[in-house]
Amino acid sequence: MSTLEIKDLHVSIETEQGTKEILKGVSLTIRTGETHAIMGPNGSGKSTLASTIAGHPRYNVTSGSITLDGEDVLAMSVDERARAGVFLAMQYPVEVPGVSMTNFLRTAKTAIDGEAPKLRTWTKDVKAAMQKLRIDADFTQRNVNEGFSGGEKKRVEILQLELFKPKFAVLDETDSGLDVDALKVVSEGVNRAHAEGNMGTLLITHYTRILRYIKPEFVHVFVDGQVVEEGGPELADRLEEEGYDRYAKGAGAATISAADAAVQG
Amino acid sequence: MTAETVTEKARIGAPSIAGFTEEGEGLVAAKVDHGHNHGVTVMSSRAERLTSFNVADFPLPTGREEEWRFSPVRGLANLLSDTATDLDPAPAADFTVDAPEGYVRTPLAAGSAPRGTVLVPADRAAAVASANTEEALHVVIPADAEPAEPLRILVHGRGAGHRSNAHYVLEAGANSRSVVILEHTGAADHNGNLEVIVGEGAKLTVISVQLWEDDAKHLAQHDAQVGKDAVYKHIAVSLGGSIVRLNSNVRFSGEGAEAELLGLYFADAGQHLEHRSFVDHNVANCKSNVLYKGALQGKDAHTVWVGDVLIQKQALGTDSYEKNQNLILTDGCRADSVPNLEIETGLIEGAGHASSTGRFDDEHLFYLMARGIPEDVARRLVVRGFLNEIIQKINVPALEERLTEAVERELAASEN
Numbered sequence: 001m002s003t004l005e006i007k008d009l010h011v012s013i014e015t016e017q018g019t020k021e022i023l024k025g026v027s028l029t030i031r032t033g034e035t036h037a038i039m040g041p042n043g044s045g046k047s048t049l050a051s052t053i054a055g056h057p058r059y060n061v062t063s064g065s066i067t068l069d070g071e072d073v074l075a076m077s078v079d080e081r082a083r084a085g086v087f088l089a090m091q092y093p094v095e096v097p098g099v100s101m102t103n104f105l106r107t108a109k110t111a112i113d114g115e116a117p118k119l120r121t122w123t124k125d126v127k128a129a130m131q132k133l134r135i136d137a138d139f140t141q142r143n144v145n146e147g148f149s150g151g152e153k154k155r156v157e158i159l160q161l162e163l164f165k166p167k168f169a170v171l172d173e174t175d176s177g178l179d180v181d182a183l184k185v186v187s188e189g190v191n192r193a194h195a196e197g198n199m200g201t202l203l204i205t206h207y208t209r210i211l212r213y214i215k216p217e218f219v220h221v222f223v224d225g226q227v228v229e230e231g232g233p234e235l236a237d238r239l240e241e242e243g244y245d246r247y248a249k250g251a252g253a254a255t256i257s258a259a260d261a262a263v264q265g
Numbered sequence: 266m267t268a269e270t271v272t273e274k275a276r277i278g279a280p281s282i283a284g285f286t287e288e289g290e291g292l293v294a295a296k297v298d299h300g301h302n303h304g305v306t307v308m309s310s311r312a313e314r315l316t317s318f319n320v321a322d323f324p325l326p327t328g329r330e331e332e333w334r335f336s337p338v339r340g341l342a343n344l345l346s347d348t349a350t351d352l353d354p355a356p357a358a359d360f361t362v363d364a365p366e367g368y369v370r371t372p373l374a375a376g377s378a379p380r381g382t383v384l385v386p387a388d389r390a391a392a393v394a395s396a397n398t399e400e401a402l403h404v405v406i407p408a409d410a411e412p413a414e415p416l417r418i419l420v421h422g423r424g425a426g427h428r429s430n431a432h433y434v435l436e437a438g439a440n441s442r443s444v445v446i447l448e449h450t451g452a453a454d455h456n457g458n459l460e461v462i463v464g465e466g467a468k469l470t471v472i473s474v475q476l477w478e479d480d481a482k483h484l485a486q487h488d489a490q491v492g493k494d495a496v497y498k499h500i501a502v503s504l505g506g507s508i509v510r511l512n513s514n515v516r517f518s519g520e521g522a523e524a525e526l527l528g529l530y531f532a533d534a535g536q537h538l539e540h541r542s543f544v545d546h547n548v549a550n551c552k553s554n555v556l557y558k559g560a561l562q563g564k565d566a567h568t569v570w571v572g573d574v575l576i577q578k579q580a581l582g583t584d585s586y587e588k589n590q591n592l593i594l595t596d597g598c599r600a601d602s603v604p605n606l607e608i609e610t611g612l613i614e615g616a617g618h619a620s621s622t623g624r625f626d627d628e629h630l631f632y633l634m635a636r637g638i639p640e641d642v643a644r645r646l647v648v649r650g651f652l653n654e655i656i657q658k659i660n661v662p663a664l665e666e667r668l669t670e671a672v673e674r675e676l677a678a679s680e681n
Contacts, residue, residue, distance in 0.1 A: 054635050055635070057631070077634070078635055079636075079638055081635075082634070083637045088635055090632070090635075093632070094628045094629055094632040096629050096632060096647060097625075097651060098592065098650035098652075099646050099647055103646065107642065108636035108637050111637035112636070112637040143650075144632075164637070
């Protein structure tokens with residue numbers, strides 16, 4: 001059992017207009033076996049949270065903490081975080097020229113496990129995982145993400161998730177740009193990884209449709225760099241019906257609770 | 266391509282790429298794929314370029330000339346002057362030839378065939394090399410011979426700034442199979458001409474390796490004539506030297522011939538590595554493939570590739586392709602890449618060209634590191650993978666290994 005704990009996280013970026021605070025005190029705790037959905041409108045800071053967990057250099061943590069089983073994640077380099085068991089399925093996977101998928105997957109697996117995988121079983125595992133995600137066999141010969149369609153890139157992200165077996169998976173808008181068939185295939189991949197029982201998932205999404213295939217126990221609504229409402233799966237259903245409009249900009253959590261009370265009352 | 270699509274002489278040129286730097290998000294590699302810009306550049310045919318044995322026909326370049334416009338001509342004064350090889354206190358370069366008994370013939374004076382039958386100097390450097398080499402090395406691989414080991418010509422410069430001229434004539438007899446390695450180490454101001462005659466049905470690979478020390482300068486013209494059904498492969502590998510400019514040219518003397526011109530270069534801070542290739546499809550039904558790949562790192566690392574392909578009117582059934590790819594590892598580098606394709610007949614199998622220059626940027630690094638791969642491994646992974654496409658075509662395991670190690674050293678140097 002592992003715990004990824006985010007406490008009062010404040011994150012800013014440098015822009016031409018100066019420093020801009022994007023996350024304004026985010027707290028979240030995810031445990032092995034749990035699936036948390038973070039939902040929110042565009043620009044609310046969801047992806048910033050994902051990139052900050054992975055250690056993208058663009059994002060400066062000004063205060064707060066992220067720990068993995070008590071270890072300070074913020075003190076780790078990007079590769080150390082991955083080796084500690086944090087995996088980010090990126091919203092825009094990067095094309096890496098000159099590196100074949102085969103070489104990349106094996107090198108990453110070796111780095112994460114601290115030893116090279118046994119060649120025969122590894123090749124078999126890769127092949128099987130690719131088949132399940134309906135990725136063509138010739139992808140292994142191609143360069144990482146180079147010339148892949150948006151949907152293919154997302155499948156390859158989930159392929160890595162299944163092969164690297166992280167303790168925590170952060171899925172940054174993995175559903176965006178996917179058609180229904182691809183969405184199902186990708187969701188099945190996440191569910192398979194989850195079913196192995198050693199992973200916690202943080203699912204970041206704008207839309208509710210992926211939640212038909214991946215069922216979160218916890219839903220957090222993100223607005224303007226803060227969690228403004230939390231609840232169970234029923235919260236996602238409500239968002240599907242009502243959208244994000246009721247979290248008008250500037251509205252604090254307290255106001256919303258009051259509004260909720262009025263509606264329910 | 267069919268007669269309908271190309272019926273007139275067309276020059277397909279593309280301007281050099283400038284400014285790879287990407288600001289802001291920088292999520293994607295800077296990539297320029299040249300389209301076919303018919304008629305963008307107006308210039309005479311490549312076939313009309315002056316060739317001559319007379320040094321005086323080539324005035325000292327100013328850097329404004331088409332064939333010198335990318336080169337640091339000011340740094341080339343010694344190489345472009347009509348001077349003999351420095352012999353005092355010792356010759357500027359040592360030459361060692363490693364070939365089976367009887368392959369090395371009596372040296373050839375200027376004007377004694379086959380010297381001068383294939384290579385006629387196309388620029389001042391080649392003309393001064395030719396004029397200042399009284400005795401050209403003459404190596405003949407006999408017909409049907411298949412030497413077990415590669416032949417080697419080792420050129421070792423004895424010190425920077427010392428002028429060295431050379432001319433080698435290499436003949437591959439009919440149906441022979443051989444590999445010749447021309448290797449450059451040490452330092453000198455070296456002008457080297459290589460003249461290659463590939464006999465009917467022969468297979469010859471020439472690998473020119475530039476492992477010079479940092480202060481060497483090297484200008485070279487390598488011309489080959491490929492006979493009927495013969496296969497010629499020329500691989501230029503340039504890692505060392507402050508200025509290297511190597512022109513690899515090929516034409517055909519019989520149908521059914523194939524030429525492959527390959528190159529690999531890795532430029533560090535301040536290094537100028539220039540490769541020019543010219544495939545003259547002067548005979549029908551021949552194939553050519555040109556692929557040069559380069560990596561650049563450090564301030565003012567500069568690489569140039571100019572790839573000319575001319576498909577003459579009579580060269581029906583030609584199949585040609587040329588491509589240049591560059592990988593920019595740091596800021597401050599410049600890669601010029603100019604494919605030129607001239608087609609005088611439409612009755613050909615194919616004629617294509619491509620050029621792309623990608624940046625190895627922080628997003629690549631982030632992606633690989635986010636998969637647990639340490640930074641140094643990530644960098645090596647990218648560069649090694651990129652350059653390996655050329656290295657694996659060398660087919661001389663010991664040399665492949667040496668070059669892989671040399672590339673690793675280049676990379677290691679960047680991390681310090």
